[in-house]
Amino acid sequence: MTDDPIIETRGLSRRYGRVEAVRDLSFTVERGQITGFLGRNGAGKSTTIKMLLGMIRPTAGTGRVLGYDIDDPVQSVQIRRRIAYVGEDKGLYGYMSVGELIRFTRSFYPDWQPQIEARLLQDYQLPLGRKVKAISKGMRTKLALLLALARRPELIILDEPSEGLDPVSIEELLQALQEIRAGGTSVFFSSHQLSEVEQIADRVLMIDHGRLVMDTLLSNLLNNYRNITVEIAAQEPMPAFSLAGVERTRVTGRQARVLASSNVEGIVDYARALSATVQVTPVNLREVFLDMVRDTT
Numbered sequence: 001m002t003d004d005p006i007i008e009t010r011g012l013s014r015r016y017g018r019v020e021a022v023r024d025l026s027f028t029v030e031r032g033q034i035t036g037f038l039g040r041n042g043a044g045k046s047t048t049i050k051m052l053l054g055m056i057r058p059t060a061g062t063g064r065v066l067g068y069d070i071d072d073p074v075q076s077v078q079i080r081r082r083i084a085y086v087g088e089d090k091g092l093y094g095y096m097s098v099g100e101l102i103r104f105t106r107s108f109y110p111d112w113q114p115q116i117e118a119r120l121l122q123d124y125q126l127p128l129g130r131k132v133k134a135i136s137k138g139m140r141t142k143l144a145l146l147l148a149l150a151r152r153p154e155l156i157i158l159d160e161p162s163e164g165l166d167p168v169s170i171e172e173l174l175q176a177l178q179e180i181r182a183g184g185t186s187v188f189f190s191s192h193q194l195s196e197v198e199q200i201a202d203r204v205l206m207i208d209h210g211r212l213v214m215d216t217l218l219s220n221l222l223n224n225y226r227n228i229t230v231e232i233a234a235q236e237p238m239p240a241f242s243l244a245g246v247e248r249t250r251v252t253g254r255q256a257r258v259l260a261s262s263n264v265e266g267i268v269d270y271a272r273a274l275s276a277t278v279q280v281t282p283v284n285l286r287e288v289f290l291d292m293v294r295d296t297t
Ligand SMILES: Nc1ncnc2c1ncn2[C@@H]1O[C@H](COP(=O)(O)OP(=O)(O)OP(=O)(O)O)[C@@H](O)[C@H]1O
Pocket: 016, 019, 020, 021, 039, 040, 041, 042, 043, 044, 045, 046, 047, 048, 192
């Protein structure tokens, strides 16, 4: 295993006609981590993932997955061979039975892990004899997960994997993702479920209107990000908070709420010098997400 990033993008962009689905996206994903890729509906998550897999081509910028160029048709075949992908449509052969599809898929992968297959079959209670097209959406997700996880890939990319799953199945999914991370697989999953990301992600990438608005370790966000509420005296004009560490400022009347990623003391000193009252509070992922994706263009 190398220390090279498992995913790397520089200025990655994709247009659909006049729609700028993904704009100038630059990020790096290290190996061995669970990365949560967060964004609202239509933010550009699926488009980014499809570009990483070489399923659609960028209109600008570059990207590498496992060192392979995503925009090179030959290299992107290697990406699809070496990583596992669980997409929105799950891409399963509906005419096979569950058992047939598992045996069929197993035959392609020499590193197939029978113990993972057996455990997930047990956990997920998959009906081996039923045709794939006749099982529920949640069951199809579980089957797709089993097929992906039993391959023990270096990287698994999942596009909103919990969609359509009941709460128990979501817990099983999150547990399975943590287990495979412990086994050395890197996980990159898109979601708009903040609680899921908060529960298992090491790193959080946030995208809004196609742009990256946050890229941080979750522990950094929880330990170092702060909300600073500043209330200024009636006669004072509201200052601009153009200071290092300020991520977003929201002003309502005489009150400003500043989201700071660092330099909290500097920002507090600046506000106190204006005779403002200042309150500093910790943040959670939900608050930060709402701050970052509301009203941005
Ligand atoms: N094939 C396409 N043709 C035209 N526009 C598209 C196409 N695919 C996506 N878009 C547009 O690109 C933008 C980003 O869509 P994308 O599916 O990547 O978002 P998403 O974050 O995955 O959303 P969701 O959470 O709803 O799946 C949206 O405005 C969408 O309407």
